[in-house]
Amino acid sequence: MKKETVKEYIFIAFGTMIVAFGVYYFLVPENLAPGGISGLSIVLSNYVAIPISLINFILNVILLIVGFAFLGKEFGGKTVVSVFFLSFFMFVMETVHPATKPVTDEILLNLICGIVLSAMGLSIVFNQNASTGGTDIIAKILNKYAHLDIGTGLMAADVFVVLSAFFTYGIKTGTVGAFGWFLNGVVVNYFIDGFSVKNEVVIISDHHEKVKQYIFDRLDRGVTVYKAEGGYTNQQKEIIVTILARREYFVLKNQLKHIDPNVFVIVRTVQEVYGSGFSKF
Incomplete structure (x- = not known):
């Protein structure tokens, strides 16, 4: 197995563990079902005497077949692994330290913590071209064929789960779960963007070398240099353009103060960068 492949599966395992922790310890005790197969499993656990981890696994097996059909073998193969890890981690948590009561006494705090943790884990898994299964697979299909972003796709796929929570738990808990449904789509997009956002830095300096x-x-990092002429001074200038990660930009920003106190800098946010030194297609 290639080194890159091993790394991908390590990240998938880590991401699914975070998802399992957020769902099982923050959402399950409050009966919050903000969408997803995990949410549907929480609802169904009220009607059948089966552990949530097993319900989750059974439902995911059905949707995995759909994933293989529409998204290909690579996605399906990775998702099989992530589904296994998610069900495994939830089973371990049910066995070792069962969630008998909510972590906090505030239902909204439990919702926010559960959503943020699960969205963080989901974004890690999505960035390995995998999924934790369930409605994530439907979101990926909508992303591929309807060009919906993943967060919006998740929201569209989870309508049924949210409605079932209203019928099962009533208006109060159902409403909180519906808010979590909306929040989940927003936070997933935020974390996914956080992995790919870079800074385009444009620098004009007398000390360009x-x-x-x-x-x-x-x-x-590499740079691109443009020859330019000042409109007011008519002096020849070199414009340096480079693409940096956020932390790299802050390192450069601090150094520019020492290199040239009169430097002129423009910084733009870039959503995605592909090519040498960055992500591959």
Whole structure:
């Protein structure tokens, strides 16, 4: 197995563990079902005497067949692993430390903590071109064929689960779960964007050689140089353009103050970057 593949599966396992923790310890005790197969499993556990981890596994097996058909073998293969890990981690939690009561006494706090943790885990799994199964698979299908972003796709796929929570738990709990349904889509998109967002930095400096050398030597990034002329001074200038991760930009920003106190800098947010030194297609 390739080193990159092993790394991907490690991230998938880590992501599903975070999802399982958020769902089982924060959402299950409050009967909050903000969508997803995990949410549907919470609802169904009120009607059948089967552990949530097993309900989750059975439902996911059905949808995995759909995933294989529409998304291909690679996605399906990774998702089989993530579904196994999710059900496994929930089973371990049910066995070792059962969730007998909510973590906090505030239902909204439990909802927010559960959603943020599960969304964080989901974004890690999605970035490995996998899914935790269930309605995530439907969201991926909508993303591929209808070009909906993943967060919106999740919201569309989870309508049935949210409505079933209203009928099962009543208006109060159902309403909180519906808010969680909306929040989940927003937070998933936020975390997914956080993995790919970069900064495009445009620099105009009289010490452009020092600036370029610092970017090469310390940040190990490339630059593009444009020849320009000042409109007021008519002086020849070099405009340096580079793409940096956020932390790299802050390192450069601090150094620019020492290289050239009069430097002119423009910073733009870039949603995605593909190519040498960044993500591959």
